[in-house]
Amino acid sequence: MRIAIVGYGKMGKLIRQEALSSGHEVVAVIDPWSPAPEITALSLDALSLAGCDVAIDFTHPATIVDDIILYARLGIPAVIGTTGWYDRLEEVRETVEDLDCSIIYSGNYSLGVAVFLQVVKRAAQLFDKVGGYDSFIQEIHHAQKADSPSGTASMLADIVLENSTSKHSIVSDTLHRKREDDEIQIGSVRGGSVPGTHTVYFDSPEDTIELTHRARSRQGFAVGAIKAANWIADGRKGFFTLSDMLDDVFMNVEKA
Numbered sequence: 001m002r003i004a005i006v007g008y009g010k011m012g013k014l015i016r017q018e019a020l021s022s023g024h025e026v027v028a029v030i031d032p033w034s035p036a037p038e039i040t041a042l043s044l045d046a047l048s049l050a051g052c053d054v055a056i057d058f059t060h061p062a063t064i065v066d067d068i069i070l071y072a073r074l075g076i077p078a079v080i081g082t083t084g085w086y087d088r089l090e091e092v093r094e095t096v097e098d099l100d101c102s103i104i105y106s107g108n109y110s111l112g113v114a115v116f117l118q119v120v121k122r123a124a125q126l127f128d129k130v131g132g133y134d135s136f137i138q139e140i141h142h143a144q145k146a147d148s149p150s151g152t153a154s155m156l157a158d159i160v161l162e163n164s165t166s167k168h169s170i171v172s173d174t175l176h177r178k179r180e181d182d183e184i185q186i187g188s189v190r191g192g193s194v195p196g197t198h199t200v201y202f203d204s205p206e207d208t209i210e211l212t213h214r215a216r217s218r219q220g221f222a223v224g225a226i227k228a229a230n231w232i233a234d235g236r237k238g239f240f241t242l243s244d245m246l247d248d249v250f251m252n253v254e255k256a
């Protein structure tokens with residue numbers, strides 16, 4: 001594949017290494033603020049993306065919605081790793097689905113997390129059936145992270161919400177009040193170099209079940225992003241999540 005890397009920070013650099021070592025060609029590295037010699041363009045447009053089969057975008061919440069709409073308008077398959085925009089997900093979906101796009105997005109490209117989401121879904125269903133368990137989420141990331149809650153925590157909270165009859169909303173800000181019984185709270189902590197730790201709790205008066213995914217490095221995100229690039233650049237059209245790829249590639253689940 002001829003890959004354009006958009007955003008040449010911690011993830012962009014790792015993705016370039018992973019792409020080259022897996023035999024792909026990196027035809028563009030786009031970042032307005034990076035001084036690295038690999039940079040081929042400072043702005044994202046048809047010219048800077050010319051000749052690529054797929055764009056991989058790990059940039060910033062402030063510009064990601066415009067980026068996604070651009071990829072869709074230009075018909076360039078894109079892997080969206082950038083987080084912090086899911087409050088605009090439905091608006092983006094409506095816009096890009098009309099444009100016959102090829103886009104995959106995920107708050108976490110680790111394949112371990114893709115499986116973890118399914119484990120959490122099943123756990124939420126089981127605890128909901130048994131009853132008496134409260135659920136909540138905690139995430140920890142490095143001190144440079146620009147957004148909170150993390151994209152992964154938002155995906156986890158959505159899954160718990162969809163699979164619990166007793167939960168009706170998600171809260172993530174500091175609460176200067178009691179948390180309501182039907183709220184799922186996400187707690188975010190920032191510090192040090194932690195690449196990403198997520199725990200979902202199911203708690204009763206008798207016991208606590210903690211399901212944790214702990215990334216050891218960012219490598220798993222880069223490996224998954226390259227796999228997603230291969231998958232999305234294969235001619236399929238639509239606005240996909242990593243779960244769609246997992247179902248298609250590993251679980252033999254056909255999407256209607």
Ligand SMILES: NC(=O)c1ccc[n+]([C@@H]2O[C@H](COP(=O)([O-])OP(=O)(O)OC[C@H]3O[C@@H](n4cnc5c(N)ncnc54)[C@H](O)[C@@H]3O)[C@@H](O)[C@H]2O)c1
Pocket residue numbers: 006007008009010011012030031032033034044058059060061063080081082083084106107108109110147151221
């Ligand atoms: N989905 C995942 O698996 C996953 C994993 C890690 C990080 N992330 C997300 O990816 C994003 C980037 O993470 P990072 O750790 O690489 O951050 P980073 O700050 O190290 O790098 C971001 C880079 O993007 C550049 N940038 C900012 N706006 C840009 C724009 N409009 N066009 C091009 N480049 C731009 C910055 O100059 C910087 O070099 C964040 O949103 C983070 O949450 C997602």
Ligand SMILES: O=C(O)C1=N[C@H](C(=O)O)CCC1
Pocket residue numbers: 083107108141145146149150151152153195196
């Ligand atoms: O380092 C980050 O930033 C990460 N962001 C993703 C998220 O928001 O969930 C995934 C883990 C690393």
